[in-house]
Amino acid sequence: MFLDLTDLSLRGGERHERTCPIDVAPVVLGVVSYQVLLPEGATVTVDRVAGGFLVAVSMEARVYGPCARCLNEVVLGIHAEEQEFAPTAKDGWQETDLSTFIKDLVVDVSGLVREALVLALPAQLVCAESCKGLCPQCGADLNAGECGCDREECDERWEKLKGLRLKDDAGS
Numbered sequence: 001m002f003l004d005l006t007d008l009s010l011r012g013g014e015r016h017e018r019t020c021p022i023d024v025a026p027v028v029l030g031v032v033s034y035q036v037l038l039p040e041g042a043t044v045t046v047d048r049v050a051g052g053f054l055v056a057v058s059m060e061a062r063v064y065g066p067c068a069r070c071l072n073e074v075v076l077g078i079h080a081e082e083q084e085f086a087p088t089a090k091d092g093w094q095e096t097d098l099s100t101f102i103k104d105l106v107v108d109v110s111g112l113v114r115e116a117l118v119l120a121l122p123a124q125l126v127c128a129e130s131c132k133g134l135c136p137q138c139g140a141d142l143n144a145g146e147c148g149c150d151r152e153e154c155d156e157r158w159e160k161l162k163g164l165r166l167k168d169d170a171g172s
């Protein structure tokens with residue numbers, strides 16, 4: 001959705017606030033896709049300040065995705081917010097200083113919301129800090145119990161491989 005700041009007819013010091021329902025397309029980080037819902041929508045506030053508008057979005061989001069270790073579905077509640085300044089006159093402003101989601105005083109609210117969410121997402125989700133993950137050999141969920149594989153040996157082999165790779169790097 002788009003919000004035209006000039007339509008708000010705000011005078012200096014005035015504030016406009018509204019809550020918008022917004023559908024967020026899945027956020028893909030690396031090879032993992034996260035579903036994001038905004039049950040209460042996103043709150044947009046616009047303050048008329050000297051020289052322009054302060055535009056802020058804030059939201060409580062529910063993020064659904066696989067645990068990075070055991071792949072079980074995780075639901076995480078996060079708070080995301082972002083604030084941008086939109087100058088009424090572009091003079092003296094570099095294009096790079098300005099939000100790519102505000103063009104000619106029209107705010108791409110969905111774009112701003114999405115950027116805020118991506119920045120607020122943790123690098124990876126885990127179902128619990130204590131999650132034991134999957135057995136690298138048989139793929140069993142180790143939270144459900146031991147699978148009986150001898151993983152010590154496996155780890156050792158990985159350590160050796162890592163050592164080899166380091167030596168290669170140093171030689172080249």
Ligand SMILES: [Zn+2]
Binds near residue numbers: 069072
């Ligand atoms: Zn897990």
Ligand SMILES: [Zn+2]
Binds near residue numbers: 140147
């Ligand atoms: Zn196993």
